[in-house]
Amino acid sequence: MKICVDQINDKPSVLQAEVPVASFPVLVGMQNDGVCTFTIPVRYDLTAFREYDHLRVEGSVNVTASLTCSRCLAEYESSIASNMTIFFRRGTPEEVVLEEETELSEQDLISSVYCGDEIDLTHEIEEQIAMDVPFRPLCGEYCKGLCPECGTDLNKTTCSCSGKQFNFKFSALKDFKASR
Ligand SMILES: [Zn+2]
Numbered sequence: 001m002k003i004c005v006d007q008i009n010d011k012p013s014v015l016q017a018e019v020p021v022a023s024f025p026v027l028v029g030m031q032n033d034g035v036c037t038f039t040i041p042v043r044y045d046l047t048a049f050r051e052y053d054h055l056r057v058e059g060s061v062n063v064t065a066s067l068t069c070s071r072c073l074a075e076y077e078s079s080i081a082s083n084m085t086i087f088f089r090r091g092t093p094e095e096v097v098l099e100e101e102t103e104l105s106e107q108d109l110i111s112s113v114y115c116g117d118e119i120d121l122t123h124e125i126e127e128q129i130a131m132d133v134p135f136r137p138l139c140g141e142y143c144k145g146l147c148p149e150c151g152t153d154l155n156k157t158t159c160s161c162s163g164k165q166f167n168f169k170f171s172a173l174k175d176f177k178a179s180r
Pocket residue numbers: 069070071072073074138139140143144145
């Protein structure tokens with residue numbers, strides 16, 4: 001995922017490829033931590049061109065991940081697609097090291113520093129994907145989750161616990177009213 005700086009001019013060059021997840025240390029780390037499993041290679045579709053004093057790289061990155069719903073614990077697949085724009089300006093090697101130590105912020109516009117004649121996009125691409133993996137995954141907006149009492153998956157079937165709980169509250173309210 002390297003760009004040869006000398007080959008970039010003011011006409012956009014197209015950079016497209018599919019890269020195995022194993023090439024991205026941050027994504028491999030997420031898999032090892034059990035955050036999710038990436039089920040297809042990472043695909044990027046970017047253009048790069050020279051603009052004023054910097055290089056501009058923009059386009060989309062996407063991949064599919066298998067996630068575990070935080071409410072019902074079901075596994076589901078979700079496509080993760082995200083747009084990014086990065087401005088690269090030439091800097092000193094010290095500046096590059098400093099940049100690598102700072103985490104990318106949660107925004108689409110990223111500015112970065114490079115030195116030498118190559119820009120490696122690996123880190124930018126993996127950080128962009130990592131940001132788009134949901135922190136609390138949900139299989140669907142209306143997932144009902146598991147019953148806190150008996151563990152029944154309420155998306156698939158019902159159980160009697162929730163009913164009982166409701167009746168209990170209701171009768172307590174009735175007693176309260178009756179005692180006045
Ligand atoms: Zn769910």
